[in-house]
Amino acid sequence: xxxxxxxxxxxxxxxxxxxxxxxxxxxxxxxxxxxxxxxxxxxxxxxxxxxxxxxxxxxxxxxxxxxxxxxxxxxxxxxxxxxxxxxxxxxxxxxxxxxxxxxxx
Amino acid sequence: xxxxxxxxxxxxxxxxxxxxxxxxxxxxxxxxxxxxxxxxxxxxxxxxxxxxxxxxxxxxxxxxxxxxxxxxxxxxxxxxxxxxxxxxxxxxxxxxxxxxxxxxxxxxxxxxxxxxxxx
Numbered sequence: 001x002x003x004x005x006x007x008x009x010x011x012x013x014x015x016x017x018x019x020x021x022x023x024x025x026x027x028x029x030x031x032x033x034x035x036x037x038x039x040x041x042x043x044x045x046x047x048x049x050x051x052x053x054x055x056x057x058x059x060x061x062x063x064x065x066x067x068x069x070x071x072x073x074x075x076x077x078x079x080x081x082x083x084x085x086x087x088x089x090x091x092x093x094x095x096x097x098x099x100x101x102x103x104x105x
Numbered sequence: 106x107x108x109x110x111x112x113x114x115x116x117x118x119x120x121x122x123x124x125x126x127x128x129x130x131x132x133x134x135x136x137x138x139x140x141x142x143x144x145x146x147x148x149x150x151x152x153x154x155x156x157x158x159x160x161x162x163x164x165x166x167x168x169x170x171x172x173x174x175x176x177x178x179x180x181x182x183x184x185x186x187x188x189x190x191x192x193x194x195x196x197x198x199x200x201x202x203x204x205x206x207x208x209x210x211x212x213x214x215x216x217x218x219x220x221x222x223x224x
Contacts, residue, residue, distance in 0.1 A: 003206065017166075021145065029112060029140035030167065058138075060204055092204050096186060098113070098193045099200035 001092040001105060002066050006057045007035065007085040008077040013055045019076040020059070025069055027105075028059040039082050054085060060092050060105055106208040106224060107182045111173045111189050112140060113201040118171045124192040125175065128184060132224070134174040139167035144198055170201065176208055176224045 008016055013030065020028065034051040041050040061069055070087055078084055095105045113121055115137075122133060148164040177185050186203055193200055213223040 003204065026145050027140075027142045029138050029170070029172065031136065031138045031172075090206055092206050093107070094186075094203075094205040096190060096203040097200070098111075098190050098203065099196060099198065101190055101194070105202075 001060055001062055001095060003058065003060045003090045003092045004066065004069055004073075005088045005090070006073045006077070007033065007054045007087075008057060008073070009079070009083065009085060010053055010055050012077045012079075013057070016057065016073055016076045019072050020069065023068060023072050025059060025061060025065070025072075028057055031056045031058065037083070037086070042083070052083065060095060062105070106176055106211060106221065107179060108174065108176050108206040108208045109182065109185055109189070110204040110206065111193075111201060112138065112170050112203075113173060113189070113193050114195075114199065115169055115171055117193050118173070121173060121189060121192050124188045125185060128181070128188055130175060130177055130181070130185060132175065136172045136174070138170050138172045140170050141167050142199070142202070168199065176211060178221055178224070 006016070017028065020026075033054050033056045035054055036051055041048060041052060043049070057073075059069065066089065070089075073087060094103060096103055111121070118135060122135075125131070125133065146164060146166045147168055173189075175185070182205060186205070189203060210219060211221075211223040212219050
């Protein structure tokens with residue numbers, strides 16, 4: 001299993017979530033986060049925004065589905081300008097459902 | 106070392122923290138998150154149905170949850186998972202999920218210790 005953490009624009013979240021749900025990836029967790037990238041935030045006139053609001057989507061999928069999810073997120077979250085976000089992939093060894101105690105997602 | 110990420114009910118945070126502290130793992134990071142599981146959130150009309158087809162777009166797309174992140178040594182992972190599962194189990198949908206991820210290294214910023222001593 002892999003955990004996919006996608007940091008996307010807040011206004012794109014619903015689109016990404018809907019596209020993922022269409023692809024059969026309904027379960028996810030979202031967090032409001034602040035961050036910056038290589039551009040060190042954004043400068044509009046005299047005001048410098050050091051940390052920009054983003055939304056982190058976190059979902060755990062089987063190894064075979066990773067590519068599909070990444071493609072879906074990339075397609076739906078892309079606008080072409082700076083600040084579209086990043087996707088990180090990490091290993092998950094075990095997953096449990098608390099209600100039943102079952103292993104696996 | 107393993108990172109145990111538990112996504113649990115909002116009102117279960119205190120007793121979960123107490124349960125893991127009793128095992129000797131008082132250090133946790135807690136966060137308020139929004140999420141949904143296989144049931145695609147919570148649907149209303151008819152009340153509290155869990156089937157998205159019955160809901161017809163009414164209801165909550167995301168449910169507020171608490172995310173608890175803790176790093177524990179390899180040999181204690183099982184008991185921590187058991188404790189979290191027992192304290193959070195109500196038998197109803199929405200009890201949450203636990204993920205176990207590998208952690209390569211841990212560093213305590215104050216002293217610069219690395220590895221198992223740092224957690």
